[in-house]
Amino acid sequence: MIVQVLTDVLVASVALAVPVLVASSGELVGQRAGVLTMSVEGMMLTGAFASVIGATTTGSALAGVLCGATAGLLFGVLQALLSVTLRANQIVTGIAANALALAGTTFGARLLFERGTAVPGFDRWAVPVLSEIPVVGPALFRQTPLGYALLAAVVVLGILTSRRTGWGLSIDAVGEDAAAADRAGIPVLRIRHLAVLGVGLLSGLAGTQLALSEVRTFSDNMTAGVGYLAVVAVIAGSWRPVPVVVASLVFGAAQALQFTLPALGVDVPFALLVMLPYVLALVAVAGLVTHSRPPSGLTTTFARVRAA
Amino acid sequence: MRTTARTAPAAVPADTAPSGTPKAPGTGDAPALSLRAVRRTFGPTVALDDVTLDVAHGEVHCILGENGAGKSTLCNIVFGTVPVSSGDVLLDGAPFAPASPADAIGRGVSMVHQHFSLVPTLTVEENLLLGRSGLRPDRRALRERLAELRADFGLVVDPSARVDRLSVGERQQVEIVKALLPHPALVLLDEPTGVLGPAEIDGFLSTVRRIADSGTAVVLITHKLAEVMRVGDRATVLRGGRVVGGGRIADLTPERLVTLMVGREIGGLDAVLAATLGVTGPDVAGPPAHGPTTTRARARARAEEPAILEVRGLTVLGPEGARRVDGVDLAVAPGEIVGIAGVEGNGQSELVAAVSGSLAPEAGSIHLAGETVTRASPARRAALGLGVVPEDRHHEAVVPGLSVAENLLLGRLREHRRFLLLDRRSMRTRADELAERFDVRTAGTDAPLSSLSGGNQQKAVLARELSLDPLTCVVAAHPTRGLDLGAVDDVVTRLREAAHRGVGVLVVSSELPELLALCDRILVAYRGRLLGPVPCTDPDARDRVARLMMGTAA
Numbered sequence: 112m113i114v115q116v117l118t119d120v121l122v123a124s125v126a127l128a129v130p131v132l133v134a135s136s137g138e139l140v141g142q143r144a145g146v147l148t149m150s151v152e153g154m155m156l157t158g159a160f161a162s163v164i165g166a167t168t169t170g171s172a173l174a175g176v177l178c179g180a181t182a183g184l185l186f187g188v189l190q191a192l193l194s195v196t197l198r199a200n201q202i203v204t205g206i207a208a209n210a211l212a213l214a215g216t217t218f219g220a221r222l223l224f225e226r227g228t229a230v231p232g233f234d235r236w237a238v239p240v241l242s243e244i245p246v247v248g249p250a251l252f253r254q255t256p257l258g259y260a261l262l263a264a265v266v267v268l269g270i271l272t273s274r275r276t277g278w279g280l281s282i283d284a285v286g287e288d289a290a291a292a293d294r295a296g297i298p299v300l301r302i303r304h305l306a307v308l309g310v311g312l313l314s315g316l317a318g319t320q321l322a323l324s325e326v327r328t329f330s331d332n333m334t335a336g337v338g339y340l341a342v343v344a345v346i347a348g349s350w351r352p353v354p355v356v357v358a359s360l361v362f363g364a365a366q367a368l369q370f371t372l373p374a375l376g377v378d379v380p381f382a383l384l385v386m387l388p389y390v391l392a393l394v395a396v397a398g399l400v401t402h403s404r405p406p407s408g409l410t411t412t413f414a415r416v417r418a419a
Numbered sequence: 420m421r422t423t424a425r426t427a428p429a430a431v432p433a434d435t436a437p438s439g440t441p442k443a444p445g446t447g448d449a450p451a452l453s454l455r456a457v458r459r460t461f462g463p464t465v466a467l468d469d470v471t472l473d474v475a476h477g478e479v480h481c482i483l484g485e486n487g488a489g490k491s492t493l494c495n496i497v498f499g500t501v502p503v504s505s506g507d508v509l510l511d512g513a514p515f516a517p518a519s520p521a522d523a524i525g526r527g528v529s530m531v532h533q534h535f536s537l538v539p540t541l542t543v544e545e546n547l548l549l550g551r552s553g554l555r556p557d558r559r560a561l562r563e564r565l566a567e568l569r570a571d572f573g574l575v576v577d578p579s580a581r582v583d584r585l586s587v588g589e590r591q592q593v594e595i596v597k598a599l600l601p602h603p604a605l606v607l608l609d610e611p612t613g614v615l616g617p618a619e620i621d622g623f624l625s626t627v628r629r630i631a632d633s634g635t636a637v638v639l640i641t642h643k644l645a646e647v648m649r650v651g652d653r654a655t656v657l658r659g660g661r662v663v664g665g666g667r668i669a670d671l672t673p674e675r676l677v678t679l680m681v682g683r684e685i686g687g688l689d690a691v692l693a694a695t696l697g698v699t700g701p702d703v704a705g706p707p708a709h710g711p712t713t714t715r716a717r718a719r720a721r722a723e724e725p726a727i728l729e730v731r732g733l734t735v736l737g738p739e740g741a742r743r744v745d746g747v748d749l750a751v752a753p754g755e756i757v758g759i760a761g762v763e764g765n766g767q768s769e770l771v772a773a774v775s776g777s778l779a780p781e782a783g784s785i786h787l788a789g790e791t792v793t794r795a796s797p798a799r800r801a802a803l804g805l806g807v808v809p810e811d812r813h814h815e816a817v818v819p820g821l822s823v824a825e826n827l828l829l830g831r832l833r834e835h836r837r838f839l840l841l842d843r844r845s846m847r848t849r850a851d852e853l854a855e856r857f858d859v860r861t862a863g864t865d866a867p868l869s870s871l872s873g874g875n876q877q878k879a880v881l882a883r884e885l886s887l888d889p890l891t892c893v894v895a896a897h898p899t900r901g902l903d904l905g906a907v908d909d910v911v912t913r914l915r916e917a918a919h920r921g922v923g924v925l926v927v928s929s930e931l932p933e934l935l936a937l938c939d940r941i942l943v944a945y946r947g948r949l950l951g952p953v954p955c956t957d958p959d960a961r962d963r964v965a966r967l968m969m970g971t972a973a
Contacts, residue, residue, distance in 0.1 A: 277548065277556045284538045284549050291536040294500070295597075296521035296550035407540075415500055415519070 114245060120364070120371045121250040126325060128363020129258055130155065130317040134341035135359050136265045137313030139352065140272050142345050144306035145286035145408035149205025150190050151314045152338025153212030158183040158318030160216040163230050163329040164223050172231045175323050176257060176316070183315015184308060186212070191307035195300060198412035209338070217331045224329055232323040233257045255324040261316055268309075269352050282306065286406035289413035299413050314338065337366075340392055347395035349403035358395065365391050449512025451476045451605050451636030452497065457506035459492055466492040468660045470506070474605070474653075479627060479637045481647040481668070483680055484657035485903045486873070490640045491533065493657070494609045497638075498530045499523040511604065521550065529598035530607040535590050537582045543593050544578035547600060561600075568596055572629050587762055588619040595626060605636045612646060616762045617931065617965040624650045642680070644673045656680055681904055725789075726750035727923035728774070728805075728892045733783035735769040743769040745947035746783070751892065751923035756914065758934035758955075759927045760964050761944030767927045768810055770944070771896045774925070775807040776800050777815070788891045801830055804891030806884030808898050810927070812873070816880045819869035823861050824850030826868045827883050857882035858909060874906025881913050892923040899933060911937060931968075935960055943967035 134151050141148045148154075158179040165178025186208070193204040233255035242252035254262070272279045284292040285302045293299045321337070322329060340362045348355030369384035450473040459467040467489045474480040484490050495501040497508060499517030508515045510526055517523040520530075537546045547565075548556040561578075568574045576593050585593065591611065598606055608627065612620045628650050631637045641647060647654055648668065655665035656679040664679040665671075728751040735744035744766045751757045759767055772778035774785060776797035784793045788803045797807075809815035817826050827850045828835060835846045850864040859878045861871060868876060877898065884893065895914065899907045914937065918924045927944075928934050934941055940952040941964050950967045953960050 271554070274545070275556075276554050277551075278554060280541065280545050280549055280556070283541065284546075287538045287540050288536075291538050292549065294498075294520050294530070294532060294536040295546075296519075296524040298519070298521060 118246050123367035123371050124364035125250040127366040128360045130321045131341050131362050132359040133261050134314045134317040135344040137310040139345045139355050141306045141310040143286045144282045144303050146194050147201045147410045148310045150208035151341050153209040154183050154186045154314030155318035155338045156216050156334045157212045158315030159322035162319035163322050166231045179315050179319030183311045187308040187311015191304045195303045201410050230327050232327045257324050286408050289408050343392040362388050453509040455507040457503050459504045465660050472655045474636045476636050477634045478652040479631045479650050481651040481654040482640045488657040489660040494607045527604035529603035531594045531598050531611050533609045539583035542581050543576050607638045609640045616968045727753045729786040731784050734781045735773045736781045747949050751925050753921045753923050756918045756924040756938045758938035758941040760934050760941050763929050765944040766947040767944045804889040806887050806893040808895035810896035817868050822865050823868050824864040827853050853882045874902045894925045896927045945970050
């Protein structure tokens with residue numbers, strides 16, 4: 112009985128943690144490069160919407176992924192243009208972009224998507240043997256092909272952008288002191304542009320994962336703040352990869368409780384459970400932030416010199 | 420011209436060398452660097468005008484000039500952070516118009532900046548790998564190159580140390596190593612000795628000489644003549660963005676160079692000004708009017724008087740809990756000028772912040788004019804007559820966007836209030852009078868403070884702080900930093916006048932010669948403690964203070 116409960120809780124936690132994890136690993140790179148992308152929420156929602164429309168129109172889940180990724184990337188282009196090229200306030204533009212995405216996708220869904228339509232998605236595929244491991248096996252090794260691909264991408268990204276690589280060093284240097292990085296010959300603006308595009312791509316894919324692997328449909332505001340959780344996970348994880356992964360898992364677990372606790376017959380008001388991840392997020396930011404130091408250049412902009 | 424006699428980069432195999440490695444410096448007839456009629460404007464300001472000069476391979480070419488003469492702009496043009504407005508730059512005879520520092524580095528130009536350009540949270544090794552490595556940094560090649568630099572130039576760095584844990588001298592060493600890593604054909608040094616102690620400057624200058632002797636062209640930007648005379652081969656003097664003279668150092672005298680820099684004869688040059696320029700000894704006029712003779716008289720007089728500013732057992736913690744000021748005792752008598760020397764980062768800034776009321780001390784007490792003000796607000800301290808000239812003019816002393824008048828009267832708006840509104844007319848009258856008295860040159864006191872030159876901004880700060888009524892004590896942190904000679908003269912004169920009126924003056928500076936010329940006695944900040952005092956009348960004062968700055972007993 113206990114084993115079964117644990118297994119169920121873990122399966123639900125990981126399922127809900129994967130989108131947070133994918134988005135936060137992109138956001139981590141962006142923030143390390145000094146750009147605070149607040150529009151992760153909007154990027155995820157747009158990615159989810161585009162993937163559902165793409166998949167239903169073509170009948171192919173793979174085409175849906177392509178659409179979700181492209182939408183996220185385009186959103187990233189817009190945000191990079193605002194945050195890096197035009198040096199606009201990153202928090203204000205990010206939040207405005209989120210509002211735009213919510214309105215746009217809600218309107219788009221009225222136009223293009225009929226409720227109840229079957230959405231081609233991805234089925235779970237269990238890795239032989241590994242998925243038989245008690246408790247952990249079903250949670251980790253019964254993902255959809257998209258889920259595996261994204262988890263692999265997160266790992267590869269983490270390795271490529273670690274401090275052990277020249278790229279990772281450059282990213283940290285740009286986020287700490289853009290002027291110093293520039294004098295060392297690092298292309299500051301290119302790195303920041305790429306970082307924000309990466310945030311867009313991964314957030315779009317995170318939304319796609321949510322839509323095509325988990326929910327299998329689109330509903331208004333279906334991300335419901337998960338994008339903000341991804342931003343918080345980066346802060347709560349002190350801008351270091353492993354703690355960010357852990358924070359993403361915690362947020363996933365907190366979301367999962369709203370499904371698992373009622374199923375277990377624990378009598379807690381549903382609304383409180385829905386609130387839980389966001390309460391945790393507030394506590395994490397207020398309580399943990401004093402012990403960690405953000406990249407010195409976070410939200411600052413860079414321009415070398417005025418034209419003659 | 421010297422032919423290149425540099426060691427081949429044998430330790431770094433060609434295929435693993437970073438892609439940006441330039442070819443060996445040219446051995447042809449073309450100078451390493453040529454500027455032809457270079458002009459650069461910033462809006463209406465002409466920073467450089469018709470500048471033409473040549474730097475040969477293997478020579479140390481000094482660019483001299485006062486602040487604002489265009490020295491740094493020249494460096495920035497060659498390093499690709501500022502484009503020219505017109506004119507040509509040639510590198511080894513080939514046209515050179517770098518769009519970015521990366522471009523310049525790729526063509527064999529390295530630069531050591533006036534302000535450090537290391538990323539503090541990375542290690543030395545990571546800083547050295549920055550911008551020169553792709554996916555997999557070649558740490559082995561780097562270590563081999565470091566061994567080479569140690570053998571060739573005696574440069575030693577600890578690759579695994581985090582940069583923010585290093586002393587300024589060690590950081591400077593890392594900066595130089597970073598500049599030399601890619602086998603540059605030309606090294607630009609932009610006022611590299613500003614933050615160093617006397618011993619570190621000596622070491623640095625010998626390194627510069629060895630770099631040039633290895634065949635690399637070196638451009639040394641400075642305003643210190645002593646350095647030029649020691650290591651320079653040629654000098655070019657800039658004034659107001661134009662080349663006003665130069666030539667082989669062997670053919671030039673320090674007097675000639677000062678005359679060129681300042682644009683006037685130096686016969687009556689004040690000792691403090693001479694010190695600022697790095698001219699010492701018999702080249703300058705005798706002691707200043709308020710020099711050591713009056714110092715002794717004042718020293719006798721103040722022995723009877725109680726201190727106007729007294730600090731007892733003061734401890735101030737830094738942001739990470741380190742003791743930046745560690746149990747410091749300090750007393751300034753009325754009419755006394757006390758200097759605090761020391762390499763930057765030894766607690767001077769925190770001491771000033773605690774005394775001026777912007778940082779709460781952890782332990783100890785501060786007494787001003789007979790009252791305890793340990794945790795009093797800056798307003799209370801000002802009411803007791805404490806004038807503060809902060810270290811960071813833009814961030815702490817003024818509000819650049821407000822007008823000159825508003826900045827001058829910011830602390831006493833209450834005196835210019837009519838009902839609930841400000842009385843603009845009386846503010847204007849008062850500000851005009853202050854600007855006149857302190858010689859603040861403005862286009863009117865309505866103009867924004869940011870429209871003033873650095874020197875005049877500093878004069879405005881002095882005008883505000885020294886016109887406090889009553890004025891009992893002045894704390895000035897690096898009051899002459901970044902000012903041209905006229906302004907330095909003015910600031911120094913004002914501080915001396917204040918001391919003569921019986922005001923206690925505490926001056927923090929890293930420019931030892933200036934302090935020696937200005938103060939009655941000098942304390943040395945070293946790792947949060949104050950060593951000394953050394954009386955400035957002591958003939959060995961300079962050596963004693965220099966030794967204390969390195970933490971060795973006087």
